[in-house]
Every structure is written in structure tokens, then in C-alpha cells.
Amino acid sequence: METTGFARHDHGACIRDGVTAVAEHCRAEGLQFTPVRRRVLELLLEGHRALGAYDILDRLREEGLGSQPPVAYRALDFLVKNGFAHKIERLNAFVACACPGESHMPAFLICRKCDKVAEAEADMREGKLAQSAAEAGFHIERAVVEAEGLCPNCSGAAA
Amino acid sequence: METTGFARHDHGACIRDGVTAVAEHCRAEGLQFTPVRRRVLELLLEGHRALGAYDILDRLREEGLGSQPPVAYRALDFLVKNGFAHKIERLNAFVACACPGESHMPAFLICRKCDKVAEAEADMREGKLAQSAAEAGFHIERAVVEAEGLCPNCSGAAA
DNA sequence: TCGATCTTGTGATAATGTAACAGAGGGCGG
DNA sequence: CCGCCCTCTGTTACATTATCACAAGATCGA
Secondary structure, eight states: OOOBTTBOOOHHHHHHHHHHHHHHHHHHHTOOOOHHHHHHHHHHHTSSBOBOHHHHHHHHHHTTSOOSHHHHHHHHHHHHHTTSEEEEGGGTEEEEOSSTTOOOOEEEEEETTTOBEEEEEOOTTSSHHHHHHHHHTOEEEEEEEEEEEEOHHHHHHOO | OOOBTTBOOOHHHHHHHHHHHHHHHHHHHTOOOOHHHHHHHHHHHTSSBOBOHHHHHHHHHHTTSOOSHHHHHHHHHHHHHTTSEEEEGGGTEEEEOSSTTOOOOEEEEEETTTOBEEEEEOOTTSSHHHHHHHHTTOEEEEEEEEEEEEOHHHHHHOO
16 A cells, blocks of 8 residues: 555655656656656656646646647656556546556545545455445446545644 | 446336435425426436436437526536435546435446446445555545446446 | 525636647668 | 658647526525
8 A cells, every 4th residue: 555645755756766667667668758758747746646637738838848738638648548647537637656557456545635645555356346346247347446535634734 | 235227127117216215305305306406317317327417408408498508517516415416527427326315425337338337335434445544544535436347238248 | 575595597718638630750671 | 861650749729528607587484
């Protein structure tokens, strides 16, 4: 389980490591880690927060890296398709993946106060839901699991 | 667990009962079950499928019940807020609730072939995810759980 | 009946996401 | 080196999903 993101940590390293890991993965798999894609990943890593495609586009625009929606969406598609980022359906927004490259069924803990997002592992192919799905004859392939609530910092600070 | 919707059943009764249950609930709670709201609920009950807001709006328009987006969205908001319907985030679409009025943490099984949706119960406040959330100090209030795969009918018929 | 409140009608617009096509650049066989 | 193919980028236009604001109608209790 990867519930860092709420805990205090060396965030500079967090970004550097994230980018490095993805860069290596791309090299290993023959994927092109272009400037736009790198920059989008950095933006996503910046806050352990979900960013909307248009937030990202604004940043890219400021930096002269592209100005039209497809630029942002293509970079995001690339990152999502290759498991370097995830889409949070509930927010129509995106976060960097906590363990890039590993294929997994991610679950997310979203703080409704500070908007931080932590990633956890929740393989829905086991557990109670999977069991009743199996009983009904339903075969689960993918799952969106997004829990909303209060993170430790916010739940301490105020109700 | 309520995984009907995939199983064969008396669907006429299914709609009637759904509407009746909601009507009674509204009477009991002093909520107005207006024609638009009733019709939207019927449309949602019609197919155990998720319908987009604009699909619904089209039907309402044909029937002279309203022609602008807010009409559909307001009816849907009413149904969702009172637990008579749910939004499927992954599809930007809506389904009727399988057990109207009961407060619960619904999970959904979405068939990627026939688009049918079944509702199941998956209280995320227990189970492995809840446990690691608790360890991280995160308090889960609500959860979106949407599993995608093949329903029994489609998985039998073809891959 | 009056007023408070909830509901609906409507036009406008915001936010999110895609399609389609032209051009830039790089690798690679000729 | 040239031309071809492929991927990535730039840009216009558009599609889909969702909300705001305000006026008018319906409902209900005092």
C-alpha cells in the first residue's frame, strides 16, 4: 500500500524519483519521453493533487509548450496508457502514479478538504465485491475505486 | 447484494415497483414527486442501463416535458440527492437505484459489451482498503466503486 | 389570500473532451 | 544523401457534458 502523499516526505526527491523512474521505463520500452510529456508528469507530481486537463494546459501555455487542448490530452493519454498516471473519474482530473510501470488496480483516497490524493492498492478481483460478482457470473476486468473523505492532516485540523 | 439486472426477471414489475417505492418514499418525506422526476426515473428504470443526461433530455423533449439541459439535470440531481438514482462517474451517466431510500455505499458492475449495469453493496469502510486507509489516518466518507467487465450473458456469448 | 418556498422554462455560457488534417522531425532502407 | 514511414506536434473546429442566472409558475401553510 502506498499511502504516502498524506505523510510528510522529501517532496523534491519525490518529483525527481518519479521522473527518473518513468524516464528509465520509457528507455527500456522504447517509448518517447518528450519534453511535453515530461513536463506534464512533473506538473502532476508537483502536489500529490489531481489536476484537470485544462489546468495543465494553462501551465503548458505559460511555458510555451502548447496551447490547444489536444496537446494536454495527448500527453495525459500517453501517461495514463503506459501506467505513469491515472485519471480520477470523480474529479475529471489526473494524478501521477505512485509506482510507475507496475501494472495494478489502483484505488484512491481523495481528501475533500485539501484535495490531496493518495494511491492505494485495491484489487477488486478479491474481496466481498469480487465474490458476489463471481456469484452473479460477472467477470471483473478493471475497476474504478475512489474513496472520498478527510486525510489525517485535515481531520485533525477541523471537522 | 443486488446483482439482478443481469438475471432474467419480470421487468415490467421492476419498473412499476421502482416507481411505487420512490413515490411512497417521497410521500413519507414530504418530497415532491413531480411528472418530470417520475418520468426520468422511469426512463432510468427502463433498461438497467446507464443513461446520459442528454439521452434523457432527448426523451423528455420528445414528450414535451422540457427541452433545456437544466430540466434533465435538475431531475437527476433530485433523484441522486435522495438516493433514488446514482451517477456512474466512469460513464458520465445515471442509473436508477436498486433499493431506493436505503442509504448505502453502492458499487456497480458495468458490462462493457451490453452496457447493462448492476448494483451491488460494497461498503468500503470495511475490507482491505478501509484497513490501510485507517492505518494512514484517512477517514472514508463516500466511495465510488465501478467495476467493468463482462456480464454473464455477454461472457457466455462471445469473448 | 398572502407570502415563502420549491419547481420549472429558457437563454446563455462554462468546462471537458475529440476529430481531422497539415507539418516537423527522426530513423532507416535504398 | 534521398525518400519513405512513422511518431509526435500544432491548430482549427467541433462535440459532449454541465452550470448560471433570472423570470415565471405551482404548492402549501399561516
